[in-house]
Amino acid sequence: MDRFAEILSGPHLDLLIVGTRVTLYMAVLSYLLAFVMGNVLAAARVSPIPVLQRAAMAYVSVFRNTPLIVLAFLFWYGGGRAGWPFGRLTTAIIVLGLYTGAYIAESLRSGINAVPPGQAEAARAIGLPFTGVVGTIVLPQAIRTVIPPLGNLWIANLKNSSVFLVIGIDELTRAGRRIGHALADYTSAFIVVALIYLALVYGSAQLIKLIERRLEIAR
Amino acid sequence: MSTVIVEELGPRGLRRVRIATVLSLVALAAFVGWLLWRLAAQGQFEGRLWAQFVDFESQWPQFLLSGLWGTVRAAVGAMVIAAVLGLFLALGRLSPTTPVRVVCGVVIDVFRGPPVLLMIFFAYYALPQILPSGLAGAISREPLYALVIGLAAYNTAVLAEIYRAGILSLDRGQSEAAYSVGMTRGLAMRQVILPQALRRMIPAIVAQLATLTKDTALGYIITVSDDLMGRGRRTVQGSPINDLQTWFVVAVIYFILVWALTRLARRLEVQQRQKLGAGAMAVTGEAELDMLEEGAAEASRAEG
Numbered sequence: 344m345d346r347f348a349e350i351l352s353g354p355h356l357d358l359l360i361v362g363t364r365v366t367l368y369m370a371v372l373s374y375l376l377a378f379v380m381g382n383v384l385a386a387a388r389v390s391p392i393p394v395l396q397r398a399a400m401a402y403v404s405v406f407r408n409t410p411l412i413v414l415a416f417l418f419w420y421g422g423g424r425a426g427w428p429f430g431r432l433t434t435a436i437i438v439l440g441l442y443t444g445a446y447i448a449e450s451l452r453s454g455i456n457a458v459p460p461g462q463a464e465a466a467r468a469i470g471l472p473f474t475g476v477v478g479t480i481v482l483p484q485a486i487r488t489v490i491p492p493l494g495n496l497w498i499a500n501l502k503n504s505s506v507f508l509v510i511g512i513d514e515l516t517r518a519g520r521r522i523g524h525a526l527a528d529y530t531s532a533f534i535v536v537a538l539i540y541l542a543l544v545y546g547s548a549q550l551i552k553l554i555e556r557r558l559e560i561a562r
Numbered sequence: 563m564s565t566v567i568v569e570e571l572g573p574r575g576l577r578r579v580r581i582a583t584v585l586s587l588v589a590l591a592a593f594v595g596w597l598l599w600r601l602a603a604q605g606q607f608e609g610r611l612w613a614q615f616v617d618f619e620s621q622w623p624q625f626l627l628s629g630l631w632g633t634v635r636a637a638v639g640a641m642v643i644a645a646v647l648g649l650f651l652a653l654g655r656l657s658p659t660t661p662v663r664v665v666c667g668v669v670i671d672v673f674r675g676p677p678v679l680l681m682i683f684f685a686y687y688a689l690p691q692i693l694p695s696g697l698a699g700a701i702s703r704e705p706l707y708a709l710v711i712g713l714a715a716y717n718t719a720v721l722a723e724i725y726r727a728g729i730l731s732l733d734r735g736q737s738e739a740a741y742s743v744g745m746t747r748g749l750a751m752r753q754v755i756l757p758q759a760l761r762r763m764i765p766a767i768v769a770q771l772a773t774l775t776k777d778t779a780l781g782y783i784i785t786v787s788d789d790l791m792g793r794g795r796r797t798v799q800g801s802p803i804n805d806l807q808t809w810f811v812v813a814v815i816y817f818i819l820v821w822a823l824t825r826l827a828r829r830l831e832v833q834q835r836q837k838l839g840a841g842a843m844a845v846t847g848e849a850e851l852d853m854l855e856e857g858a859a860e861a862s863r864a865e866g
Contacts, residue, residue, distance in 0.1 A: 390582075391571065391575075391579050392579055392582045392583050392586060393583065394583050394586050394587050394590065395582075395586050398586075398590055404821065405817065407824070408772075408776075408816075408817050408820040408821040408824055409776075409813050409816055409817050409820070410776040410777070410778075410779035410780075410813075410816055410820075411776070411779075412779045412780060412782060412783075412791070413779055413791075413809060413812055413813045413816055414813070416805070416809040417806070417809045417810060417813060420798075420805040420806065420809065421805060421806030421809050421810065422806075424604060424606065424803075424805065424806045425600060425601050425604040425606050425806060426600060426603075426604055502676070502677035502678075503677065505677040505679045505680065506677075506679060506780065508679075508783070509782065509783050516677060516679055516680050516683065519680070519683070520683060520687065523687055523688070528691070529683075529684070529687035529688035529691060530684075530688040530691060530692060533680060533683060533684045533687070533688050536676070536680060537672070537675070537676040537680055537684075540675055540676040540677065540680065541671075541672065541675040541676065544675045544676075545675075
């Protein structure tokens with residue numbers, strides 16, 4: 344117990360607070376980027392233009408089947424040799440966003456495909472233009488089915504941000520390792536860090552449930 | 563598949579699609595061209611940077627490729643451990659005894675909550691401080707063990723949830739029929755439920771194996787040396803000017819491995835769907851667990 348009091352005071356507490364803040368900062372910004380990427384890619388996948396479909400499929404396949412840490416190295420070390428202009432934190436946010444974006448694209452696509460074709464047909468039959476079909480009929484229904492997977496991806500994104508300690512980001516997991524090193528007691532340090540992650544994940548899960556309930560339609 | 567939103571195109575629509583095709587081709591080609599031009603301008607395509615990866619006389623290609631064996635070993639080792647322990651954890655989570663159920667539930671949540679990297683760190687840094695010195699020495703000498711332990715711990719919890727989803731997805735009539743012919747809970751589980759449920763879960767398990775294989779790359783951070791990433795590091799250290807090329811080659815090898823597993827999982831899933839019929843629930847991965855749980859909760863509410 345003394346050990347935990349030690350971790351939760353003075354410079355160690357500062358490390359934990361900064362680490363948590365950096366983790367959340369990365370998670371939020373990369374998720375925003377991922378959401379934009381996911382929408383663009385999903386739109387390309389359901390568009391009638393074959394080139395865009397193929398390009399989006401290739402993107403999703405590459406980013407989903409390559410380890411995140413290898414992508415980080417390619418952009419940070421590899422890009423560093425070829426004039427990649429961004430700093431560590433920006434690079435981390437971009438790579439994480441591009442990675443999660445591939446998953447979001449897949450979720451959105453399956454959500455769109457889950458809307459019964461009759462819905463779009465009916466919308467067209469009453470004369471709605473393409474934007475009306477998509478904007479007022481298909482997407483509102485698709486979004487409701489994708490809220491749980493999108494929420495899971497937010498949590499996965501938050502957890503995956505830990506990988507970027509390898510390019511020198513001072514996020515939560517790295518803070519735990521530094522504290523463990525300083526105290527020569529990794530067990531306590533990692534337990535505290537794990538509890539912080541659990542709190543973040545649990546809080547996120549509750550928030551997602553709330554959003555889901557808000558958007559629910561009575562049937 | 564993508565014609566859900568767009569109806570059959572008329573002549574005008576077809577012309578518009580053609581124009582859009584040309585425009586997007588030009589845009590994509592411009593982007594790729596610009597990227598290649600940037601890389602070429604920085605001399606990244608010079609033969610000397612790539613030579614060692616294509617010269618099969620030298621030991622470099624074999625050096626990297628033999629690292630693949632270490633990666634596969636770590637992935638398979640962690641998967642086997644997680645598959646066995648995960649089953650016990652899932653059965654505990656479904657146990658009628660409340661304390662067992664609660665403890666197993668907490669274990670699953672605690673192991674699945676934090677990032678897998680934290681589990682690997684725990685195995686590498688913290689376990690040697692807890693374990694007796696013999697085991698601690700083994701982990702310090704061979705970080706691969708820590709990698710396998712960390713991955714196994716995390717995936718035990720994930721697989722337990724997959725198992726549970728598979729067991730719950732089975733029609734209630736199966737277990738009721740087993741009880742009605744006088745089977746005990748354990749016997750019904752072993753003889754009736756698990757054989758059917760396990761078969762349903764194979765696609766999800768293969769998909770999880772793909773994820774786990776990707777996660778073996780995290781061994782780099784705890785200095786695992788005999789896998790793909792470790793070999794990549796040593797290649798970079800040998801000639802630090804070609805790190806872009808090294809990580810590109812490593813990425814391609816990982817991609818092929820993981821892509822093959824993902825495809826296999828998808829094919830198995832399609833087979834399963836056909837076998838089980840259109841309306842049947844197929845468990846495909848972590849993302850669907852929540853929906854399934856809600857379904858189960860709703861069903862029990864409807865009954866009660």
